Structure formats: C-alpha cells, structure tokens
Amino acid sequence: MKNILLVISILLFTSGLCVAQRGKGEGKARIHAAKMAYIVDRLQMSSNQAAGFTPLYNDYLRDVKTIRETFFSKYKGANPDQADDATSRQWLDDNLDYQQQIIELKRHYNERFLKVISPQQLSDLYKAEREFNQMLMQRLHQQHNGRGGRFGRMNGR
Numbered sequence: 001m002k003n004i005l006l007v008i009s010i011l012l013f014t015s016g017l018c019v020a021q022r023g024k025g026e027g028k029a030r031i032h033a034a035k036m037a038y039i040v041d042r043l044q045m046s047s048n049q050a051a052g053f054t055p056l057y058n059d060y061l062r063d064v065k066t067i068r069e070t071f072f073s074k075y076k077g078a079n080p081d082q083a084d085d086a087t088s089r090q091w092l093d094d095n096l097d098y099q100q101q102i103i104e105l106k107r108h109y110n111e112r113f114l115k116v117i118s119p120q121q122l123s124d125l126y127k128a129e130r131e132f133n134q135m136l137m138q139r140l141h142q143q144h145n146g147r148g149g150r151f152g153r154m155n156g157r
Contacts, residue, residue, distance in 0.1 A: 042128040043121040052116040071098040
C-alpha cells in the first residue's frame with residue numbers, strides 16, 4: 001500500500017510538470033493513470049476485477065464528462081452576478097436536471113459495476129474518487145504556491 005501511494009505521489013508530481021512542459025493531453029493521461037492505480041489499490045481489486053473494471057470505468061467517466069459539458073456549455077461566458085431572476089431560476093432548474101442525470105447515470109453504471117466488483121468495493125469507489133481528487137487538489141495547490149513545484153524555486157521561495 002505504501003509503495004502504491006509513493007508511486008501515485010510521484011505520478012502526481014510529474015503530471016504537474018508534464019502539463020506545464022508538454023501540454024494538457026499527456027498530463028491528463030498521467031493523472032488518469034494515477035487515479036486508476038489509486039482506485040484499483042484502494043478497492044483491493046484482483047487483476048481480473050481490474051481488467052473488467054477499467055474499460056467500464058472509462059466509459060462511465062466519458063458519460064459523466066458528456067453530461068457535465070452539456071450543462072456547462074449552456075452557461076459558458078454567462079455572469080451569474082448579472083443574471084435576471086428568470087435566468088437564475090432557469091439555471092437552478094437546469095442544475096437540478098444535471099444532478100438528476102448524474103444520479104441516473106450512476107444507477108445505470110452501478111448495475112454494470114456490480115458484475116465486476118463487489119458491493120463493498122462499489123461503495124468504496126466513490127469515496128476513493130473523492131480522496132484522489134482531494135490529494136490531487138492539494139498537490140496542485142502546493143505546486144501553485146511554490147512548495148515542491150518548479151515555479152516556487154524560480155521565484156526564490
């Protein structure tokens with residue numbers, strides 16, 4: 001477990017540098033690989049489970065991204081501080097619809113996930129996602145503030 005966390009930490013650190021040096025595509029791929037490694041380890045999946053879970057989880061993430069992009073594209077460039085009551089009300093309704101779509105998607109994928117992983121592992125999946133995202137945000141925050149990132153050393157911090 002400690003070795004996996006060390007590998008994930010290294011991947012996260014290098015992914016931040018990779019984004020800065022080579023562009024978003026490779027950095028996103030490294031972050032995704034680190035996330036998958038973290039989830040597989042955190043859920044203690046067998047190699048057979050991981051082999052069945054990974055493509056299914058990738059499909060799930062793609063579908064979540066599609067729903068998210070559809071919702072946010074509708075309000076791209078809009079300033080909520082300058083919205084009238086009707087626009088604000090529409091955003092509230094659309095936001096509830098977005099959340100409902102995500103819930104329905106999770107219900108759909110839960111059934112598919114349960115064909116590959118146990119109910120306990122599925123229960124832990126969403127916790128593992130949140131934990132990974134928190135670790136990633138902390139790492140990015142540290143890099144942005146100059147602790148451990150190349151920008152901090154350049155600025156003499």
